[in-house]
Amino acid sequence: MVQLETIFALSSGKGRAGVSVIRLSGPETDAAVLKLIGKDTLPTPRVAHLCWFSDPVTDQRLDHGLLLHFPGPKSFTGEDVAEFHIHGGRAVVIGFLEALAKIPGLRTALPGEFTRRAFDNGKMDLTAAEGLADLINAETEAQRRQALRLMDGQLAALYEGWRKEIITAQAYLEADIDFADEEIPDDVTASVAPIVDRLRTTILQHMGDGFKGERIRDGLQVVILGEPNIGKSTLLNFLSKRDVAIVTDIAGTTRDLLEVHLDIDGFPVTIVDTAGLRDSSDVVEVEGIRRAEVRARAADIKIILVAAADWPNVPSRLVDQIDENCIILLNKTDLHSVEPDTLVQPDIPCLAVLPISAKHENGMADFLRCLSREVEKRMELSDTPNLTRLRHREALGVCLEHLDRFSDSRDKELVLLAEDLRMAARNLGSITGLIDVEDILDVIFSEFCIGK
Secondary structure (H helix, E strand, C coil): CCCCEEEEEEEECCEEEEEEEEEEEEHHHHHHHHHCCCCCCCCCCCCCCHHHHHHHCCCCCEEEEEEEEEEECCCCCCCCEEEEEEEEEEHHHHHHHHHHHHCCCCEEECCCHHHHHHHHCCCCHHHHHHHHHHHHHHHHHHHHHHHHHHHHHHHHHHHHHHHHHHHHHHHHHHHHHCCCCCCCCCCCHHHHHHCCCCCCHHHHHHHCCCHHHHHEEEEEEEEEEECCCCCCCHHHHHHHHHCCCCCCCCCCCCCEEEEEEEEECEEEEEEEEECCCCCCHHHHHHHHHHHHHHHHCCCCEEEEEECCCCHHHHHHHHHHCCCCEEEEEEEEECCCCCCCHHHCCCCCCCCCEEEEEECEEHHHHHHHHHHHHHHHHCCCCCCCCCCHHHHHHHHHHHHHHHHHHHCCCCCCHHHHHHHHHHHHHHHHHHHCCCCCHHHHHHHHHHHHCCCC
């Protein structure tokens, strides 16, 4: 276990509250607790004790609250830890933190330092630490469930299983190189090739998840597009259930991007209203249109509004935006009806064509069902844990490169093949933070009769 300075910080949220929690971790924790409670012996570990806390210098009482003591290594950080559950008034919290700062050997914790110590002391891997951060920031049910999966170690277990398979394959090669006189299969490369080939396929399938994990973590991007005065802002206000955008009969009211973060059936979704797409000489409006088109190219789903009276003709500025990820809404059906047999147009690829009246909310129930279905399709949790960060995806990509190099050049010297596998395992280990070259020797001496 790594021993560092003793750190402290407010672990609960800032601001006035009924209860605030201050956490203390490090080698001087026990001594600091005794000074604050004015006693010679520590309370029973992992049992809440009601205590008076006093300033160790002035002896003035700070508060009456609960003390929990967690001796290391059975604590969050792996070190000796104490938690003080005190009243959440600003003066109480500040007074308590100032009292801790007076104790020699204690200092204020840096951002994320408690979790960093938990990782350094083997209490969690990197993906679990990332899951903890995601859980703290979770705003929807899907985000919570995904974060708990990471915290529970499911992603780490998946990657560690793959890493161990690569290490096993590498061990065969290393054994053939270093212990040629022992009882090792003759064609060792052929014996490990199926392991590598199967892992390549599995990792490729894992990476081809459609970025579901990143979408759940960051939110699905839905962009509203259309000509000026077609009802985009009215639609945004309907979805957000409040007046986010200004709605007038004047064309070009929206000049910049307007974003609203929503929870749709437990999934995080960002709805973006954009400037109306049209030819314009106004410098500000032209910039707004440019931003709209850039944002549309990165959108997961596009909602394209077209006047019901124009259908099936689509304005020229919108034709290029129509693809298999767009929902076309034929708006203003209160002014012009749409024949049902015109809704399906073979030359217009899209998810759906739905007639609505955003102003009178006609057809909006069908639209919401369609949107919810498409959101869930892109973000539903799979049986296996999802990638959640670009860091994971990049490391897996490099791992695959080394596995590909192994498979494409199996006639290379064993030393080079072993190096390909070593680098593949190293990149997998970088995701969880579990990189240990001694693992190779462990496999060699446990699976082969070497050193008898």
